[in-house]
Structures are given as structure tokens and as C-alpha cells.
Amino acid sequence: MSAPVNPIAGTGFARGAGVYATSRPGYPPEAADWLRDRLGIAPGSIVAEVGAGTGKFTETLVAAGADVIAIDPVGEMLEQLRAALPGVRTIVAPAQALPLADESVDAVVCATAFHWFASDAVVAEFRRVLRPGGALGLIWNTRDTSVDWVAELSAITNRHQGDAPRETAAAWRAPFPAPGFTPLHETLMRYAHRGAAEDVVVGRTLSTSFIAALPPATQADVAAEVRALIARTPELAGESVTFPYVTMAYDCRRID
Template identity: 35%
Template sequence: MTEPRPGPDPQPMPHQQGRRHDLPASPFARSFGSQADRYDRARPSYPAAALDLALARPAGAGKAGRILDIGAGTGKLTATLLGRGAEVVAVEPDPQMLAVLADRLPQVRALAGSAERIPLPDRSVDAIVAGQAFHWFTRPDADREFARVLRPGGVVGLIWNFPDRSREWVSKLYQLTKQPEVPWADNFDPLDPALFGPAEQATLPFEHRLAGPEGLRDLVHTWSWVITRSQADQAVIDDRLRILISQYAELQAPVVVLPQHTTVVRQALR
């Protein structure tokens, strides 16, 4: 389950013990399955360097054996994990998203589950990663589950792709969707410091290459605040998008390049 948060990069803030929200049950979180194929087609992957940072293990811990991709969606991040550990396990709560992942990546063990209820035994994974998903998890339930399934020396790597809104057309792209009030915060609340060490954060440049103007439209229609709008509202958004495309030659090319950057936050199990 994933989402391109349009706000600023997540900034570390003091841990809020007992902080909870109802995002996993929200219409936003439950919207992605209806666009699973389009999501898999249009959403960006992740740079290899971001995975290197996310999976970096403490000195002496050795290479990760089993890697868990939590909130794996259709497997955009999962696919980049292949070969980085002896086994990759993907866990996703949405059955439509999970079906696309299982069909696309038959070599991956794909399980129905969530960050709050991981269907794996205690101390059974060496690393956990979440791409574009952590802000959907209920806290501190997810923190405790991560600590439960991680082996000693285990790490958690949280990854987000962010658009470069300093580019004029990118800023206008988000404005034209008239994003409503969404229920997640712009700040990153680190994992429970009683269970995990300090958060380490890095940001890398990255580009997302889309299949022309139609690819850009597909991307817009994978954003939860667009999916959950009425058909009439979505038609208005499409009209605005056509106007935007007509104003920029680079958006009319066979390949539309969306400038973005990738932020990685990593914490090791205590």
C-alpha cells in the first residue's frame, strides 16, 4: 500500500509514544486496489543507492538473509530487492495489489498481512523495508511488530519518492489536482527509541520516466486523493491535465521525465 506524499520530506521529530491513527481503514488507504494494474504501470521504482542505504547493517551483522517488504503494493520496491538477500518476502493487505505482485514476481513469497499484523514468526527476518508506505501504518503497533520479527542486528529502511516541486510544471501538476485535506502528517515520527537506535536519513536525486502524456495521466490516477474523488471531479482533473500538457513541450514527448528525489530513513534494532 503506497502513496506519493506531496508535502515536504519527512523530518525526524521526537517519538510520540502511543500515537495512533486510523489510516489503514481510511478510504485513502483502501483506494489503491481499484487501480492496481495502472499503479504497477505508472508508479516509480527506487534507485539502487537508496536500497544500499536502507539495508546497511551494523558492523559484524553480516549480509541480510531474509528481507521483508512491508506494505509491498504491486511489488515496485520488492523487485529491486531480488538478489540482495537469500529470500525476499512481500506482505500487503490489499488483495488486488497482492495479486498483481504475485503474478509479476512469482519467485517472491507473497503474503496477505499488514505492518500491524505481520504473518511471520518471531526473529525471522534480517531487514524490513517499506517503500512509500510507512505513513499508512498504525503506531506504535507497527514498531512493536518490526521489533518482534527482526533478528538481532536487524534494520528497518523506510523509503519515499518525492517530486521536485521546484520545477514549474511539477508544482502545477499537484495544484491542478486540488488535493483535499489528507489525514497524514508531513513529519516523520521515528520508530520507538526503546526498540530502535537513532534514525539516519539521506536524500538522493532520482528521475521517473513515464510513457508519454498518457503515462503522466496514469500516474495522477494512482494518487489516493484523485482515486477517491467522484467521476465528475476526475474528469475536471483530466481536463486541467490536458491543458498543462499543451503548455509544456517536455510533457508531449514519448518519454516524460518526472524529476524527483528519494529519501531514506534507516533505524537499527537495539
């Protein structure tokens, strides 16, 4: 990357931090097992969460007993995290230059974030701060587009993507296999985000970085399209709806 923060992420997440905090999904309960069994995270483990955002995954790390250092380049996102989890340490910094000492953390975790800064240099920076044998964990919630209405919603959203990086493009895989790390191990989970359609469908759409970065009039047009989709979709009727996700998790270990 030529700049520490992708401009779409910087603008979109700063504008949309509030709706991101209220409308983005959490993570499946199995993520706690992944942290324990694959990353070796236990009470007292020091974990750098890079791209921590508003703390959607930080909650899972805290519940695992980790001592979390939440790092994000967008201060507005970390303001939301501090409001929800006031005991967590936060640092405004880019992934390319972590303000952490060499070999100072037991794990580095990126939750629905690594695609924004994936590069050889960033992975090398993660290795620098990891202790020998420490774990790197990458996890994403992705929409389950095998469901018809989710595929239709994604088509509405994707028209505005431009050159914004996304996990589904798989460009994030380019740094792997990475020098000084074991091969990536993949774990698949599923998650159902339940709530009012206005939150889990409309709000989720508006929290997407490249949608949040659009002019207000264009955002309103997108919201209108999404509400029209909700109105004609029987599965989205009622006070509570279910938005299905596929959660993909990857891990590897620092080796000498």
C-alpha cells in the same frame, strides 16, 4: 489508527492497482547500495516488505538476493506483484499484526508506504519480528517540486487530498526516536522517471490513493486538468518525458 487499513488506502489502492503498477516510478540505482551498506541486506537475507503494494521496490530487494516476504493489506495490489514477480511470497495482512514469528527476519522495509500506518504500535511490531541487530528501512519517492511544472501538478492533486496521510507532512516521524532502535539515519537520492506523459504524469496522478478513490466524473476532471498542464508545458512535449523525484531513505537498527 482505529482501523487496520486506512479507508482511503483500502478503496483507492484496490481500484487503482492496475494503473499503480503501470504508472508509478521505480527507485534509483543507489537504492541497491543503501540496502547493502545501510541495511546489511545480502543474498539470503530474509526481508519483510510491509506495504509492498504492486512490487515497485520488491524488484530492488529481489535483485539484491533477498528472500522477500511481501505483505500488504490490499489483495488487489499483491495480485499485481505476483504477476510481475511470481516467485515472491505474498501475505495479505496489516502492518499492525504481521503474521511472522518473533525475531524471524533480518530486515523490515517499507517503500512509499510507512506514512499509511505510522504509529508506536507498528514500530513495536516491526521490532518484534526483527532479529537482534536487524534493520528497519523506510524509503519514499517524493516529487521534486522545485521544478515549476511538478509544483503545479502537485497543486492540482493536493486539492483532493483531504485527510489522507502523506510522507511530505512528516507525521510519520512521530514514533521516532523509537524504543529499542538506534536513531534514524537519512540518505538522499534522486530519480528520474521517464516514459510517455500519459503514463508517468497522467497515470501517476490517477494512481494516487485519494484520486483513485474519487467518483469517476471527478477523476475525469482531474485527468483533464493534468492533460491541459501537459499541453502548455514545453518540457512535457514529445514521446518521452522526465518526471523528477527526490528519493529519501531512512534506516535504524534493533537494539536490546
